[in-house]
Amino acid sequence: MSAPNGLICFTNCLLPHEDGSLEEKDLWIDERRGVILDAQRTFFLRKERPDRIIDLGGNILSPGFMDIQINGAYGFDFSVYEGDDDAYRQGMRTVAEKIVETGVTSLVPTIITQEKSLYPKILQLLRPFTASKCATLLGWHAEGPFIQLAKRGAHAPQFLMAASEELKSFEDVYGADNLADKEDWLMTGEGSSDSIGVRIITAAPEIAGVIPAMEEVVKRGVIFSIGHSTATTDVATEAVRSGARLITHLFNAMPQLHHRDPSIIGLLAASPHISYPGSAVERARNSPLQRTESLLKQVALSNALHEGPKAASEAFDDTETPPETPVVHNHTETDLHLVKGKVTDLAFERPFYELIVDGIHSHPNSVRLAHSTFPEGCILITDAMKILDPHLKDGVHEWRDGKRFVKEGDKLYLEGTDTLAGSVVTLDKCVRNFSRFTGSSLGEAIKCVTYNPAKCLGLENKKGTLRPGADADLVVLDRKGNVLSTWVKAADMATDSPSPFTDPPNYQFPTHRLHRVLRNPDKQPIVLVACGSFSPVTYLHLRMFEMAMDYIRQNTDYEIVGGYLSPVSDMYKKPGLLSAYHRVNMCTLAAEQTSSWLMVDPWEAFQSYQRTAVVLDHFDYEINTKQGGVTTADGVHKPVSVMLLAGSDLIATMSEPGVWSDADLDHILGRYGVFIIERAGSDMDQAIDSLSRWRHNIHLIHQLIQNDVSSTKVRLFLRRGLSVRYLLPIPVVDYIEQHGLYTDDGSSAAEREKEKGKEREAGSSDKGNVALASSSSS
Ligand SMILES: Nc1ncnc2c1ncn2[C@@H]1O[C@H](COP(=O)(O)OP(=O)(O)OP(=O)(O)O)[C@@H](O)[C@H]1O
């Protein structure tokens, strides 16, 4: 028998291709590594078979959706930082956990114009974030403050500014660290190392200093997006030539299409005739920015003198007489096409553009106009505000700075104004709307929330795609485009499951030895959980808890309120693994008869294989959610920290490729933490070498009296008829004898071979003299 390989095959489904077509095909993923596999290689070359085959009943299996502009959701606003880092991180986590119900598996949190001093702090907190059962937060999108007053929408006018010192102004505002070169940027962050950091800045290119700063900022890996702007065609074109790659919420907060000066919107149909000689920065310094700058001054003056912010109407540019059509600059005379339908390839790379397809921010005709002009650049976004929550009712809601929003269906506006302020539409609804508004297929609509945004961000090998090696972020949709389930890095988010865990029949979480009241109210309560085969349980397994107890008492602020052995499921199929029934019985005898505080939880043992991250979630759920944690003698509730207890050999496997997924490691070591017991033959420092980013949550405990008893050696002794007394608790020895366990009977020849291989390894290692002892006695 072999250990489960974690392979899942989705079958009977339609897969979207990157060109927008749909094809009936299977998809293979690797649950342990959280990635998509090359089905041909896995099945035919590696001759692997899936552990699980999931029949999707003819539904669509799409890459997970990506939202590159979202201001908040589920009550949390990425733009509001109230001085508490933990509260902010918790808000990020809430959004990441809940947004998966809308099919979104990665997103770029967006902050609108802030008071200057807040940027460095918030952007630091918004470094990439991955955790189990959560969508990935890819980085940040900063909209403002270098934007056009006249097109500010809901941005606070007093915080808008010009970039008079060009690059320095950008560094002053966002923080030089946050604008560091992409190679350095993540090094100081707290995100996981496999994070792919995304930084987007929305700015108005006509604002003084923006274009001159742009080339350097773009060179450092930041995506530049044109938005909240009154840029003329010349200026907008200049911005793209200087590196702008995206247009922020097309049609909104920009001049409307004018045939003589189509401005930003016109970039979607950029003509091959557009061509400018000279350096981009020089051109920018001498370019016709004066017109827009003088408009900016006029508006600022009118604000100061008259009615305040409202004076700058969104439509003010429409009252301007459009200039003459700019002169065609391309003088090269080339042969013209003779073949119908052949179009000149543009040297000018048209920017991607965002569309809010809620039926409110843009008319369906406009959506269709944009998409049919440049389908490859189309990206759907929600631009959602913190009240985005598909379960929320219509009404008035608090925003910030004493302002309030009104939500009417998918429409959201500032109370007492007509100003649209972001949206409350979900991205899956945008996909459905888009398909209906444009008449495009569902596959083409999916492309606008998967492949197109991924390509814009340069992530098309990792996200928004079904390419082998990409993250297994997936959404199952019915043929109407409704989300049926969402997977992040191969983990099923089970969005519609009422309880997060499946319990075995008649299961009850053991609490009879859990201390409900802390002895010392100043300490933090902690529960230790040891996961393993326990085939059979040895004295060392039990001593691990005693060693941890001594260490915790002497070195930490924790107080242990419980300790649990959690035997692994039979599905783990490790050589020498006796049935869960016997392993749980032996652990129970050992705990109940030799310890005053240890318990055995059979939850993991009596069901299909559960990853350790999920097992820790289960303990957290039982102790903190269901039991409500513990209390102090004064009745104050305290949540209990759940921590893994493991030997250094187990922790060493965390650096082996393919055994633990990155998301699980982040969950186990980032969210929970571990106490590691030194084990002969497995160097502790080496074991945690690649886990340094979670070092604060990793505690190393040396064995002061070395004991290298292992279950493998015990099984070997039993097979040879040798005594195992004083290696295991006596009740366990008696149980083994009574039930005739660990003889060769009952296991297949193949299993016996594997087991013997393992025993040979154990015997020949310097861990002990099993081979010697057994050969001298046989
Ligand atoms: N002698 C030991 N020293 C330190 N840790 C140990 C020792 N024996 C077991 N452990 C730890 O106990 C936990 C449960 O281990 P497991 O049940 O797999 O025991 P094992 O003795 O390693 O089993 P096997 O020999 O079957 O591989 C693991 O975290 C393992 O590292």
Ligand SMILES: NC(=O)c1ccc[n+]([C@@H]2O[C@H](COP(=O)(O)O)[C@@H](O)[C@H]2O)c1
């Ligand atoms: N990805 C995972 O969650 C993962 C990987 C390897 C081992 N484990 C756990 O480690 C424990 C001990 O495993 P071994 O008995 O193989 O040392 C088991 O409980 C097993 O479930 C978990």
